[in-house]
Each structure stands twice: as structure tokens, then as C-alpha cells.
Amino acid sequence: MLSESDCPNTNSTTTSAVTAATDPNSPSPDLNPKPPSSSDDDFFSSASFASSSSSDDNNQTQIPPSSPTPPQIPISYPSDGILTRDWVMDLIIAFDWASRNLPPSELPSVLPVQVFDTLVLSASKILHKEPNCVSIEGFGPNSSVVVVGDVHGQLHDVIFLLREAGFPADDRFFVFNGDYVDRGAWGLETFLLLLAWKVFMPHRVYLLRGNHESKYCTSVYGFEKEVLAKYGDRGKHVYRKCLGCFEGLPLASIIADRVYTAHGGLFRSVTTTPLKRPKGKKNRKIILSPEANSLSLGSLEELSKARRSVLDPPWEGANLIPGDVLWSDPSMNPGLSPNAERGIGLLWGPDCTEAFLKKFNLKLIIRSHEGPDAREKRSGLGGMDEGYTIDHVVESGKLITLFSAPDYPQFQATEERYKNKGAYIVLEPPYFDSPVFHSFKAITPRPKVNPYYDYEDVIDSDEELDLASMVQSS
Numbered sequence: 001m002l003s004e005s006d007c008p009n010t011n012s013t014t015t016s017a018v019t020a021a022t023d024p025n026s027p028s029p030d031l032n033p034k035p036p037s038s039s040d041d042d043f044f045s046s047a048s049f050a051s052s053s054s055s056d057d058n059n060q061t062q063i064p065p066s067s068p069t070p071p072q073i074p075i076s077y078p079s080d081g082i083l084t085r086d087w088v089m090d091l092i093i094a095f096d097w098a099s100r101n102l103p104p105s106e107l108p109s110v111l112p113v114q115v116f117d118t119l120v121l122s123a124s125k126i127l128h129k130e131p132n133c134v135s136i137e138g139f140g141p142n143s144s145v146v147v148v149g150d151v152h153g154q155l156h157d158v159i160f161l162l163r164e165a166g167f168p169a170d171d172r173f174f175v176f177n178g179d180y181v182d183r184g185a186w187g188l189e190t191f192l193l194l195l196a197w198k199v200f201m202p203h204r205v206y207l208l209r210g211n212h213e214s215k216y217c218t219s220v221y222g223f224e225k226e227v228l229a230k231y232g233d234r235g236k237h238v239y240r241k242c243l244g245c246f247e248g249l250p251l252a253s254i255i256a257d258r259v260y261t262a263h264g265g266l267f268r269s270v271t272t273t274p275l276k277r278p279k280g281k282k283n284r285k286i287i288l289s290p291e292a293n294s295l296s297l298g299s300l301e302e303l304s305k306a307r308r309s310v311l312d313p314p315w316e317g318a319n320l321i322p323g324d325v326l327w328s329d330p331s332m333n334p335g336l337s338p339n340a341e342r343g344i345g346l347l348w349g350p351d352c353t354e355a356f357l358k359k360f361n362l363k364l365i366i367r368s369h370e371g372p373d374a375r376e377k378r379s380g381l382g383g384m385d386e387g388y389t390i391d392h393v394v395e396s397g398k399l400i401t402l403f404s405a406p407d408y409p410q411f412q413a414t415e416e417r418y419k420n421k422g423a424y425i426v427l428e429p430p431y432f433d434s435p436v437f438h439s440f441k442a443i444t445p446r447p448k449v450n451p452y453y454d455y456e457d458v459i460d461s462d463e464e465l466d467l468a469s470m471v472q473s474s
């Protein structure tokens, strides 16, 4: 674990980084927020901003009409409790602006805790009611589905993706495959912005859980410290509410009866066998089959019965399906085997992809979870330069890995960066099973901020889970 002194995100370093990004003539940027810099002109002159309604009941600095206008802050929740497209657009603009113009500790002046609470409660209510594997259907002739992989707190790239793909709409569905937080510096803003879309369009936007939406990962890879830095003495409250919301996120989706998506991918069967027992109905014992030689592929029915409301998916015991779905990786070797590199989840071969597709009459698996750093170490599998790879091509269909965080990770110990593109997939009628890939570059320059984790000491990818530490953090 990082000690407090290891954490580079002290107040003094944060302030210096922020000062560099703000008007040097303004000694107190907090009290007198400046309009966005010229590099933001494109964003702030957009139709989405022009269409946003805003009340004039606060004491914002007046900006000449020709200048880009700072957002109306603080954001307040609509008095009727119903989010609108304009509200979500205003939230995007406010987060983008704050990330470039305010120190992280000023986020509560943009999004007060009460507004955070209402947004997260509204989203949690919706998410907890969704099944483990959501069925996405009911499309019209012009409907499309945008599938998004890991985004890891790279707020500006997520905003770009939404703008380029087209924001969620009646005929534009979105499925996000998890890993919203950690590593990148704007995990909280990214997650909240996606929650806002979920609350506004619950039957158009689907948010699945990634392995980073957990207590263990967020305590190691930055999100917990990010929240504490941004919300100060209310930070613990905000972090706890986020963890509660993570527990509600569904694990997988099936799009148009043909496409299975999940963060990690496939999962084992956890079939239980009642022991022979003499008489009476008490003491019914259950034998689990956790050994490698008895691993078999799980069914969608088993997936639907898993208990997903856990802070950290367990790697042992009876409830193994959530850990598999969130942590597993494909392999070029046939069969199912324990994922020794990660210490949780499985490796599955092309034969398992074929068996799963065939058994459930599917054509495509879209999973995420592996960025350029992870793929550098996986012989036999493609690199993540373009933001996606086609890993298995089998008789019944394909397995794709999709990664949507370009120029990842945001903080890196070496000079040499991966310079990977991110990608998203568009699925179109009538069958939604021929993926159209869209690769995109990172937004530059990223606002300069300090990391919230010790990126030089924390291992690159998520492999080699420190299980002992996970026990303590559970």
C-alpha cells in the first residue's frame, strides 16, 4: 500500500500544477474562475452548449458575449428530480471546464455533495434492479448500439468519444464495458457523467461493471485517493457511495440476442451437487468443483443467479462467477484454466468461445480489460495500438477485445509511451452482429495534474493481484 508520504498528490504539488494551467495573473483562481482557454473554443462553441439552458441566479463573473462562457456552477439538481438532456450537457461542460481551470479540491464548488448524493442514489436505484446480464433489445429500423471499452478516468477522451459517436438518443444505445475509474485523474467525473446519462436514459445507456469498480482496485490504482482529494472531509462519504453504486452495476449484456458483452468475458460453471444424505432435510451439503481439472464453461442461467453485490468479487468460495466475468482473459490455448497471472478469473481458449457462442446462439463476444500494457506481455494475442483486437475467429463467430482509453495509461514511469488509439464499436441493424470499428486518438494536451497513485511502483497491468491485501481491504 502507498503511505501518505508516497502519495504525490499533496496540496502543494497540486496547487503548483493547477497554477501552471491557469491564468498566472490571477492569484486566486478559485474565487474568480477564468473562462476556458482558447484550445477549448471548439468544445464551448458547440451546439450542445448553445442549447443548454441556464439560470442566472448566481454571481458568476460576467464574460463578454464573444468569449467562451464558463458553465453555470454550482450545478443544482432539477427541482422536479427529472434530468434533461440539457442538464447532462451542462454537467459535461462543467466537468470539462473544471478539469482545466480549477484545482481538484474545488470540485465541490462545481458539484456539491448534495447533488452528488441525489445523482448517485437515482442511478443506484436503477442499476440495482437490473439483472446480472441485461438484455438490450427493442430496436427500431434506425437504431444503432455503440459499445465502449475501458476508459479509466480519461474524461476528455470520453467526451470526445460521445461527441464523435453521437450522444445517447432514442435511436442510439450505448453499452459501456466497465473500468470507468482508476489510473486516469478524472475517474470521479467520468463515472458521474456516465451515471447522469444512465439516469436520463435508463433504457438507452447500459453501464456494466469492470474489475476496477471494486474496493480493492480503487484503493491501489488511485480512485479512492482521487475522491478524497476532491471532496476533502466529505471524501469518505463520497467514496463509500461510489462503492455502493459499483456493487449495483450489472455484469454483462446481450445485445439483439446475438452479441454478448462483459468486461473480462467468459466464466465457469459453479454447478453444485447435493451430497447423498440418509434422512431428514437438514445439513444439506454442497460440493463445489473449483479444481482446474473440473473447470467447465458456465451458462447464462448460472450467470443470472450469481450474487454480484460484493465490494470485491471473491477468487475462492462459491460465488466465483462475478470474478470470472470481470477478470478473465482469452488465450490462444484451448480449454479453461485458472488465470495464474492475475490470481483471479480464467483463461479461455478458442474452443470455449465456439462452445459459448454455439450453445447460446450468439455471433459475437465483445470484452475489454486488456490495454496496451497488458497486451505487450501476451504472446499470441494482438497488440492494442488501434484500440481493439480480434482474438478468436471460430465457426460460430468472433471474440473481440475493445479498449477505449487512448494514450493509456495517463501516468507512466517510462518516457516511451504506448501511444495507443482507443476504439469504440458501432452495431447496426438488422442483426447487430457485424462490428464497425472506430479508432480515435487521445485529446491533446491533457490538462496537467498529478497522479493519485504511485504509478512507478504499482505494477503496469492488473496482473499478480495481491490477494492478501484484498482480504484486508474487504
Ligand SMILES: [Mn+2]
Pocket (backbone or CB within 6 Å): 150, 179, 210, 211, 212, 263, 368, 369, 370, 462
Ligand atoms: Mn480491467
